[in-house]
Amino acid sequence: MKLTMKIVAATAMMIAAGVSFAQKGETVKMVRIDPLTGLLGPVGVSQIKGYQFFAEKFSGAGNPAGVKFEITPIDNKLSPAESLNALKAAIDQGARYIVQGNGSSVALALSDAVTKHNERNPGKEVLYLNDSAVDPDLTNSKCSYWHFRFDADTTMKMEAMSSFMVDQKDIKKVYLLNQNYSHGHQVAKYAKETLARKRPDIQIVGEDLHPIAQVRDFAPYIAKIKASGADTVITGNWGSDLSLLIKAANEGGYNGKFFTYYAGVTGTPTALGQNGAGRVYQIAYNHYNMGGQMDKWMKEFKAKYNDDFYTGSTIRIYEMLGAAMAKAKSTDPVKVAAALEGMKVKSFNGEVEMRKTDHQLQQPLYMSVWEKASAKYPYSPENTGMTMVPLKEYPNYVSSTPTSCQMKRP
Secondary structure, eight states: OHHHHHHHHHHHHHHHTTOOOOOTTOEEEEEEEEOOSSTTHHHHHHHHHHHHHHHHHHSGGGSTTOOEEEEEEEEOTTOHHHHHHHHHHHHHTTOOEEEEOSOHHHHHHHHHHHHHHHHHSTTOOOEEEESSOOOGGGGTTTOOTTEEEOSOOHHHHHHHHHHHHTTOTTOOEEEEEEESSHHHHHHHHHHHHHHHHHOTTOEEEEEEEEOTTTOSOOHHHHHHHHHHTOSEEEEOOOTHHHHHHHHHHHHHTOOSEEEESOTTSTTHHHHHTTTTTTTEEEEESOOTTOOHHHHHHHHHHHHHHSSOOOOTHHHHHHHHHHHHHHHHTSOOHHHHHHHHTTOEEEEBTEEEEEOTTTOBEEOOEEEEEEEEOOSSSOOOGGGOSEEEEEEEEEOHHHHOOOOOOOOOOO
């Protein structure tokens, strides 16, 4: 009897101290801060559908902690300043889990702001879950204990991309075209570094940086690429900046190859059309023809929203949060962060691991190419009759890159 009274008293004290437990039916509030308007808005709109779709799949019995996931979006208009206002609003609304991905400039601002908030507000900590922002600095020189990245960073993708290009002997002259912000700068930097190491015979014949989400006609850039004699373009562009680039290439008669990170993202499949067949490559942690459970989910998603699901890190976030909350027996971000470190889960492409050193997910990567859909690879994004055909899988150890992160733990 005395023991029971002690347990009750201890529980009451923990509740009074604001400690929360992952109990069946408890709601975990998440807010995604990303663009929902402007040229890049369609990407964010499609992604929030994915988050809401999988919140249902992974809630309750769908996760080992038995919690309910609830996610709402805030439009940041791709602005770091707007994002900081959105972060404050989300925290005021009681969200302890912040999700973002589109734009590394936003990601760097959010990571810094979340770290400062947690230092100043013990007991009210929040976690920042990064689904798509791939600037390597986020898990290197500017790493934060409160930031976890579920995408593969630029160095990882470039490591796999360059490994593929080693065997493409017809690639001799490369043009680098990227968006003028941290992500685009890093793509250009690591492309030059990895190619110099693995294919020193390849010439970089041109390099351009353009304003993000502002260029509506890429014809002048295509003219420069053609004039340079480049047989291949490497670009980290995404959203309208990739679809309009490909559109201009098709219209301008440029027949070289494109090596991309985001060819499967909203708007780009339509721009690729049939002209991109065999010429547009994508390095990513998933593709449209993963098969298995992913195939069933994608078909269901398309039937429900008449849209294509492509941000697989959404699934990973729910998988890992559920597992971490079960392990921590709590939804308290401090305890969940500790449980996430070093965590391994079986996901849609095998086992993935949240590396403890820098909070960078270690995962396989795939090189795929744009081709006509077939019985073997049937999924057709944006009803184009085309698809991304997988060419090569790079296991975790191939795409893994070292980190300089000196993690400051609370």
